Amino acid sequence: MSDLGAGFGYLMKGQRWAFGHGRWLAFGLLPGLITLVVYAGALIGLGHGADDFVGWATPFADDWSSPWLGLLRNTLVVLVYVLGLFLAVITFTAVTLLVGQPFYESLSEEVDRSEGGEVPGSGLPLWRELWISARDSVRVLLRVALYGVLLFALGFVPVIGQTVVPALGFCLSGYFLAQELTSVALQRRGMVLADRLTLLRGRRLLVLGFGVPLTLSFLVPFVAVFLMPGAVAGATLLVRDLVGAPRGEDGAAARTPYTLRKN
Template sequence: MVFKNQLVKQPLSGIGYLFKGMKLLSHPKLRFFILIPFTINVVIFASAFWFLFSSIMNWIDSYIATLPDFLSWLYYILWPFLMLSILFSFSFLFSTVANFIAAPFNGLLAEKTEKLLTNQQINDDGFSELLKDLPRIFKRELQKLAYFLPRLLFCALLFFIPVFGQTVAPFIWFVFVGWMMAVQYADFPFDNHKIPFKSMKSALSKRLGKNLTFGMMVSFLTTVPFVNFIIMPIAVCGATAFWVDIYKHELINDGKQLEKE
């Protein structure tokens, strides 16, 4: 029996797909393919958060000290948002690094998850073919970085604009990182079907609410110690379930014409 039958209803929000990802994570057929992404995540996040939590309080106090005296009352409002912004920044940065390193294995996990949900083989490729496909996979990761970095720089610069930038930047950053996480993880099942990056972004934007809630929750969970060790494979499985429920039908079965890169 296809595993999809156990997960028939589509969640109302992107958060529901993380719960789907958690359910899929425990499936025996996926455990082997989760092992390598999990190990990469543990090594990178353990190192990153050791450095982060040894410095975060000093960074926040120094940043708030630059506010004018007449805005000193914002301290207790900005403090939690700044902490979250720093956590999300580091989480996004190291999640991007982890995903870049683990991209071939995340793509393989997305492929096996889709096969589990649909009982349909995507590719006949084994590990030897995966090795041959590495240049294309890493080219796609570089394409994502080229999309992320200018927007990342713009949001970061907002933090240095006195008063206005200092107050709105944390909120803008929260939304930005949510979108980036949605793009990051949705791309694995899309790329398995050779769907162009631009077409993938367009498809995600049509369900912006679901994708933002998915990405924001992933961002939040990457800041939670120990949970951040397993969030990568959960997000890959959840994004693949999202693909199977919605995008596979729209972009593949309906024969929609995809624009070429």
């Protein structure tokens, strides 16, 4: 259980680092602001269109008597919006990281530099890094969508759907959110997606301790934008723990033992 506290500690350390480096904080806010505008418009549209969508999807209930018709459709409207919010929380980070790849890579490098030692680098051109990041994000998001559909279906189960399923949803969101954030530092260290997933599975509680509180905070409007620079910084610090930051003979941190593999 100590890993849960350690994961939360990295989240706090990352925020302190970002707010202690004002120039990097401002630098890291730009991608989140751009993505926020797009997502806010999408969620507003979903809020206005959920009723029509549910009515279109449940024509079989048109002749149901009150209160069953209203109960069914109101429940489905809430579930549709919750699912949309769940997907927004998960995909917000992936899209923001893709939009802000050059920004967050530079920020992550600065965190490594501030911790001392050699700064790991992938040595890949920017277009290649963007392609790898987009491809891996799609792979992760497909897994998230699969779990999301499963949780959505379980939401109809009485009691469990209103208690256990939301808790599982937040844990799942936090886990995949941490996966996306740590991908910046891990990709620079030459780790392919399969290796990254294996590494994170080995410290699930640490990853959940980092990702779940961040997911909960992201539910508050506009908070995600201001926490993203610190989240990237904290994920970089967490990665240094996961892969180790071995020291050279001069006491400086050496490169990670992972070697660059072809993506």
